[in-house]
Amino acid sequence: MSHMKVSLDDLDSQEIDDVEPRLRAVGYELQPSEMRPSVWEFASGESNNRHRQREQEELYVVLDGRLKMEVEEETFTVTADDYIVVPPESWRQLTAEEASRVLIIGAPNVRDDAIDEENTTATAEEST
Template sequence: MDYKVVDLDDVPITDLSEIDGIPPTLDIKPIGDQLGLTQMRATVWYFQPGEEIQYHAHREQEELYFVMEGEFSLKLGKSGEEEYVDAGPGTFWVAEPKIGHGHRYVGDDEGVVLSIGAPPVEDPGLDPHSLDE
């Protein structure tokens, strides 16, 4: 594949609450799957008020986030050094491997975040308080 173009409106929504063992129970659009990505993951996440991705880390994966819509409260940093940061539309943030990160939607309507992670390995969320440096 040299290139591929996909309109976000054409990507079907996946309801994570219907998949056993995969928290959180949010709606996503797996745009990376639609584009056939092999070197990274790309997902659009949809949040209702109060929904969150809990504070976690990955052993190998680096993640980049972009707020498309809504207001979020971010929890970022190594265990014991976490900081809280407000993030609105147009905000980017990144979490390197072994760095804790999580975000909670604090807006009133729907919140939308694009996440891009690489490498695209199965790298489940880990408790940042238990990672060895």
């Protein structure tokens, strides 16, 4: 196989238990072997679970909107066209200040890699 293509408009937006933003599972559709891409859609005021990864380094690309991003003890604003890389062991959380969409690409492509701060177990966020 040389390449795969999918339009975000063709992917259903999914609700994940205990996670506020909705997910468009780009990776599930494309099945890449080395990375796990997903688009998260936040309503204003929504947050994802504060979590870290076991193995995955994550690239966050803000597609549109405005969010507060917390990485470890630092909080900063991210907006469209901002790119952020977070190492696996760093705790992170996004909170939307307005409706927002964020492309998140984790690598390597491992299942159930996220650890939720509240219960320190894998979250649904990375199991899709």
